[in-house]
Amino acid sequence: MKGKTLILLSLLMVVGMLFAGCATAAAPAAEEAPAAEEEAAAEEAPAADASTEEAAPAEEAASADGIVKAAQDWRIAFIPQLIGIPYFDAMKAGGEQAAADYGVTYMDVGSPEASAAEQVRLMENLIQQQVDAISISVLDSVSLNPVMQRAEEAGIVVYTSDSDSPDSVRRVYVAQAMDQDLGYTLIDTLVENIGGSGQIGIVSGESTATNLNTWIDYMKERVESTYPDVEIVDTRYTTGGSSEDALRQAEELMTRFPDIKGLVAVASTTVPGVAQAVENAGKVGVVDVIGYGSPNTVRPYIQSGVMKSSILWDPTALGYLNVWAGIQLLEGKDFQEVNNVPGIGEVKYFADSGTLLLGPPLVITAENVDSFNF
Template sequence: MLSKYAFATAALATSLLSGTAGAADKPKVAFVPQITGIPYFNAMEEGGRRAAKDLGVEFIYTGPVDASPIDQLQIVQNLINQGVNAISVSILDASGLSPLVESAKAANLKLFTSDSDAPQSGRALYVAQATDEGLGDTLIDELVKRTGEDATIGIVSGDATASNLNTWIGVIQARAKAKYPKLKLLDPQFSGSSSDKAAQIAGDLMTAHPDLKGLIAVASSTCPGVGQAIESANNVGKVFGTGYCSPNTARSYIKSGAMPFTVLWDPAALGYLTVWAGKQLIDNTPLKASNTVPGLDKPVSYDAKTGILLLGDPSVFTAANVDQFKF
C-alpha cells in the first residue's frame, strides 16, 4: 500500500506532467498548503489558478493529505528538486523550514511563505492574509460583546505545531489579558485536522465547564466540529461559537446561531496574491510600500523590515452578510 506521502508525490508528478507543451516554457509557481481537500485551501487553489492564467505562469498545487509537518517538508524538498522557480508554503512546523530555504537559495529558487509564516527561516517573504493582531483582536472583541467580559471561553485548535494557529492563540490570549482581565480563557485543545475530533473536544469542554459561554475554532478544519457540538448539545444561544471560518464552512451554524459570527478574509484573494508574489520574486521585481495587484480590488502593503506582504483587514461574517460570500 502506498503511504500518504507517496500519494502526494504521485499527485505532484501528475501535476508537473499534465501541463500543455507550452507550459514547460513558463515560470513555475507552487503553493503547498497545510492539508489538501478542505474548502479553505481549495479556495486558495482557485485564486492561485486564476492568477497563473492572468500572469502567464504555471501553477502547481500540492500538499499533504493530512496535517503532517514531515510530509509537507518532504513535498517542498521534492519541488526544489524539480526546479520549481518559486515555492510558497503554509507552514505547519516553522522550525523545519530553514534548511529548505538554504537548499532553495543554492538552486537559485525562491522559497517563501503564505497563510502561515516561519519568520526566522530566512524565507524570501511572507504573504499574510491580515495582521495577527487584527485577526485576534477582532475575534475576541466581537465574542466578548456576546459573552460578557467575565465569561469562560474554550479554544479548539487544529495541529499543535501550526505556527499561524499558535500565533493567533497567543494574540487572543494577550488581548484578553490586556483588555478583559476577568475573562477566563481555557488552555487550547488540539484536534489535528479532524472535524470529528474537534466536535468531541468541544462537547467535552461544555460538559466539563457548565459555565462555558464561548468556543473559539482556531483552524478552519475545526469550525464544523465546534458548530455541530453546540447544536448537538442544544446550547445555541447559551454557548457562542466563533472562529477563523470561511462562510461556506460555517454558513449553517451562523444562520442557526451556534456561531453568530466568524472572522476571516478571502482565501481566493490570498491565493491570487501568493502567485503574484511568486512571479515578482522570479522576475526580481522590488516590492513597494503599496502595490497595485491586477485581479485584486485594493492595493496591498509591503513592510520591507518584516518582509510581509499584507492582503488587508479581516472580515466579520454574520447572518446578515454571509450569503454575499461564496467561498
C-alpha cells in the same frame, strides 16, 4: 497459497496507489521522465478551472483592467501544508485565477497529509524540475530551511505564503493576516456578540500547533488588557483537532460552567463539533460560538443562529496575491510600502520583516456568508 498472497498484496498496492494518485493529481512523480506529463496537466488545469470555477473573488470583474501580463510564462509552484481541505483548495483556486490573468503557469504541489518531510521531498522534486519560483506554506522551519537554501542556490526564487519561516532565505512572506489582528478581532467580535461580559471557553486543536497557540495567546492578551468583565475559563485541546473530541469537550465545558456565554473553536476542524455541541445542548442563542471557520463550513451554523460570526481571511485572495508576489520577484520589481494589486486592492509591505500583508481579517456574518465559496 503464496502466489495468491502475492497477487492480493500487489492488487492492494495498486489500489492504494490509485487512491494516492487521485488525491495528489498535481504532485510531481519522483522520476524525471513523467515530469513532462505532469507539466502539461498543470498547464491545462488553470484553463479548465477558469471556465468552471465560480469561486474566484467577486472583485475579479473589476480586475480586468490594470493587469499587466507577465514578461514570460513563468512557472510558479506553491507547496501547501496539505491538500484536500477547503482552505488550500481556495488558495489553489486563487492562484490559478492569477496565473490565468497574468499568463503564467501555476503548480499546486502538495501531499494529502501535513508532513514537513513530504514538503522537503516535494521541494527537491521542484528543484529537479527547475521551476522559476517556489512558494511554500512552511510546516517546520528547521527541516525546510536547508532545502529552501538549496533551491535558491539552484537559481529558483523562494518565498513563503500562509505560514512563514523568518530565519530562512525566503525573499518575502505573503501573509494572510497578522496573528495579533486575528486574535484581537476574534475577541472583539465575540465580546460584542455576547453583550460585553461573561465567561468564555476555548476549544483548540493539538496543543502543539504553533499558529493556534499564538492566536490563543493574543486572545488572552486582548481579554486581559481590554475586557475586565470577560473571563476565559479554560482552554481545551483536542486529539488531532477532531470534531468529535471538540463536541465532547465543549459539552463538558458547558456542564462545568453552566453560565458560559461564548465558545471559541480555534482549529477549523473543531468548528462543526463545537457548534453541534451547543445545538445538542439546546443552548442556541444562549452560548455563542465563534472560530476560524470557512464560510462553507459555518454557513449552516450561521443560519441556525448558533454562530453569529466567524473570523478568517479570504484564502482565494491570498492564493491570488501569492502568485502576484512571485511575478514581482521574478521580474525584479520592488514592493512599495503600499501596493495596488488589481483584484485585491491596497496591499501593505513591511520591509523590516519582509512581509506582504493581505489585509485585516475577514469577519464572516449572516450578511456576507453567501458571497464566498470556500
